[in-house]
Amino acid sequence: xxTLSTRVLTSVIGFLIVSALVWIxxxxxxxxxxxxxFFGLSEYFRMLDRNDLDVRRLSLGVFGTxxxxxxxxxxxxxxxxxxxxxxxVVLTIAVGTLxxxxxxxxxxxxxxxxxxxxxxxxxxPWLLGYFMLLRYSPDGQQGLLYFALPxxxxxxxxxxxxxAGHFFGxxxxxxxxxxxxxxxxxxxxxxxxxxxxxxxxxxxxxxTPLQAFLYSVLVASASQLGDLSESLIKRxxxxxxxxxxxxxHGGFLDRLDSLMFAVPATYFxxxxxxxxx
Numbered sequence: 001x002x003t004l005s006t007r008v009l010t011s012v013i014g015f016l017i018v019s020a021l022v023w024i025x026x027x028x029x030x031x032x033x034x035x036x037x038f039f040g041l042s043e044y045f046r047m048l049d050r051n052d053l054d055v056r057r058l059s060l061g062v063f064g065t066x067x068x069x070x071x072x073x074x075x076x077x078x079x080x081x082x083x084x085x086x087x088x089v090v091l092t093i094a095v096g097t098l099x100x101x102x103x104x105x106x107x108x109x110x111x112x113x114x115x116x117x118x119x120x121x122x123x124x125p126w127l128l129g130y131f132m133l134l135r136y137s138p139d140g141q142q143g144l145l146y147f148a149l150p151x152x153x154x155x156x157x158x159x160x161x162x163x164a165g166h167f168f169g170x171x172x173x174x175x176x177x178x179x180x181x182x183x184x185x186x187x188x189x190x191x192x193x194x195x196x197x198x199x200x201x202x203x204x205x206x207x208t209p210l211q212a213f214l215y216s217v218l219v220a221s222a223s224q225l226g227d228l229s230e231s232l233i234k235r236x237x238x239x240x241x242x243x244x245x246x247x248x249h250g251g252f253l254d255r256l257d258s259l260m261f262a263v264p265a266t267y268f269x270x271x272x273x274x275x276x277x
Contacts, residue, residue: 018151019151037124040253041120041125044124045057053116055116059098059117063121066090067091070085070089071087071130071131073132098114098117099114123260127264137267137271146270153193154223154259157224160190161186165182165185170184177232178227181224193219194217223262226261230254242254
């Protein structure tokens with residue numbers, strides 16, 4: 001119960017901080033996302049160090065910051081080509097730079113270093129950039145509501161999944177990756193997340209019940225995938241927690257794993273789905 005209360009307290013404080021930053025706008029979110037990217041990459045580096053794996057740390061720091069800056073709303077008005085984005089430009093330059101560095105100064109395992117460097121870049125700063133993109137989709141006013149949806153849906157799915165798994169959990173969802181996850185917990189998380197999304201969407205008048213259900217399925221699946229993906233990474237790198245920065249939660253990657261998939265999924269749902277208004 002002490003661990004649970006610590007987790008809840010940390011979650012509430014984190015939710016309030018995130019809400020304040022999102023409400024203020026890009027000039028508060030930009031340094032916050034850069035800082036989270038820095039801490040997330042630092043946790044990633046420490047996990048790799050324990051397994052004698054190397055990455056281009058300075059390059060990841062530079063290009064990770066550039067990816068988040070390229071996600072700012074004003075850059076979307078000056079796309080490098082129709083339908084393109086400066087994020088793609090930064091990512092392309094990053095790939096080329098990492099390969100050139102290995103050609104100039106190859107180590108013992110150059111390909112391995114490129115692969116782990118690119119994965120870190122895509123997994124952390126690239127996904128964090130969607131937080132900024134979603135905040136301003138389709139504009140600064142409506143973006144506030146749409147950004148709140150994955151936060152509320154993920155939080156509800158966590159609560160519903162915890163209690164459904166605790167009381168009814170029997171069948172393991174992915175025993176080799178995360179033994180604690182159950183099918184019943186996943187269904188409970190989806191159900192409670194749908195209730196929250198349905199209520200919010202009806203009060204705001206943005207979606208029909210069908211649209212709310214489709215979004216709930218998408219964001220619940222993305223949330224579970226994010227959680228299981230981080231568990232897979234930690235298992236592969238023989239690490240229990242990515243860090244110990246957040247009491248009761250481990251590190252930043254442990255806390256953000258679900259949102260790092262749920263936020264991009266929400267962005268794609270709003271901009272691609274034929275079911276949205």
